[in-house]
Amino acid sequence: MSGVIVSKLDGTARGGGALSAVATTGAPIVFIGEGEKVADLEKFESDRFISRLLGMGDIRGLIDIAPESLDQEEAMRLTERMMSGRFTLNDMYKQMEMMSKIGTIDKIVSHLPSSFFGGLGAMDRKQKEEMQGNLERFRVIMDSMTEDEKNEPNILKAERIRRIARGSGVKEKNVRELLAQWNRSRKMMKGIKGQSKTTPPNEGHDE
Template sequence: MAFDSLTEKLQNVFKNLRSKGRLTEDDVKAALKEVKMALLEADVNFKVVKSFVKEVQERAIGQDVMNGLNPGQMVIKIVNEELIRLMGSETTEIKLQPGSAITVIMMAGLQGAGKTTTTAKLAGKFKLKGKKPLLVACDVYRPAAIKQLEINGEKQGVEVFSMGDKIKPADIAKAAMEHAAKNKNNIVILDTAGRLHIDEEMMAELQEIKEAVTVHQTILVVDAMTGQDAVNVASNFNDKIGIDGVIVTKLDGDTRGGAALSIKAVTGKPILYVGMGEKLSDLEQFYPDRMASRILGMGDVLTLIEKAGAEIDEEQAKKTMEKMKKAQFDYEDYLDSMSQMKKMGGLSSIMGMLPGMPGMGNKKMPELDSEENEKKMARMEAMIQSMTVEERRNPDLLNPSRKHRIAKGAGVDIAEVNRMVKQFNETRKMMKKLPGLMGGMGGKKGKFKLPF
């Protein structure tokens, strides 16, 4: 995740604080100096960092903290609370018009921020909530923009309204409103044109659309990879056309992530969603408390549970759990588990949401979803798919001649098949022990429970 390096640095600072029985004022100041450096290196706005550290220091040097039983933990608690406040304290929903009235959302942003893809992702979110969105292609300058919106709209099962690239965007928006009224669409999302940088022509066009139709929400899409530039872009858009909220994309990438920590403080506008991957489902609602928890290495189990609920077939999961308990786990289940993991964003995405497990991009953890590992997983899938149904359901059937046939069918070396079989058998052995471990951990049978 974007905050891997920041998480690691903050955890080191907090480890030092926890190791001290009592804290002096100098201890707190020294720790906060390191916090300040870590935030600046994460590309958080300088003024925001200065204000943040001042707030934490004022609270941390208070009598209650310094004389408390565990001052180190109290300082960490204050940092967590101030991080949440910095990012907006509460989750902000996109405000929709009451009843069956049409809500018009105008999407804006610079080229390359992922605006068109994000627009389709947002439409998919509304569809899941029972709404009937209409995507409107108002980017008439970039040749591939209309086609891209149509392809993504089709994948999401959302209608796309287009009039080609010869009509003015404001006129397209007006025609789309008539279409929406006739077809009972209750949300209209306008995908407007981006530019390589902010210019008067783009701002004038957005203003023209606002004059042609009533825009209820103007949402800016910014790229986390651009760091402080993303914050400057947000400030400029807000000053010139007024924005209601921000979606930060590419927060899963190898970036410092400071934009997500600075936008609300600099613009006063909330972050609504964050893009955590390229798939159309990889758009997460922004929860300041959960993001603070991730940054501090405390995990984000709630988002993990929600992701699992949205992506995993509950019946299938129950069946697999029963088979695991009875030690009947087979290659078909193995294939299913790989598929479910992919749907949830890969192993690093899952691990990054668990407490004490920051993202996988730092030195201590290998890149679990690297291109090489993705290729390995694809080869494993090919090997399992080269088995007969009987072989998949009865793993003990795999003798040397069957393994040779599977290797040939999957286009891999026999050594790879042997490695995969060994890995599967180790997994199955672990599954056999799992029910006992679940009951026996914690000293008394049945005491240990999964966190969800």
């Protein structure tokens, strides 16, 4: 046996099992992946693998899987808008488009630290599948909105929500879930911005 390929690697148990396999066979791990398709595989690097196994994430790996077609300037603009609190549904839609270019939620979350955004990086497979479904549904819902509605979500009252639900083939509660998610994201980013303003630039450093 010249090498080991570990597929469907979605938890620490399987990660530990992979290490046991290497110890038993003496063969090195060559590729790892969360799925069973060739596109799901990535080159094995021991330091990054151990980091993910310990819940520390692999941000460099996330950058590596981002396609060259990803608009870096647009990504930076969206980040700046989020951090400033000027985050609209239009921005959220573009953000979801970028995420879909990188890969599935399963693939993206697997590279995040387990503590990321209150435990997002520690989601189990069922939670990831649910989140993936929500993102796809949210994009369909936003396709039924006007530009004004996406740029000014606060104008979305009962009558507009009813129209959007009918147009996108979902329930009104799904439209409200989208608005709640947008509002949570906006408030979270405002909170991060507020913390950065109140933190002294030299905190933790002796003069």
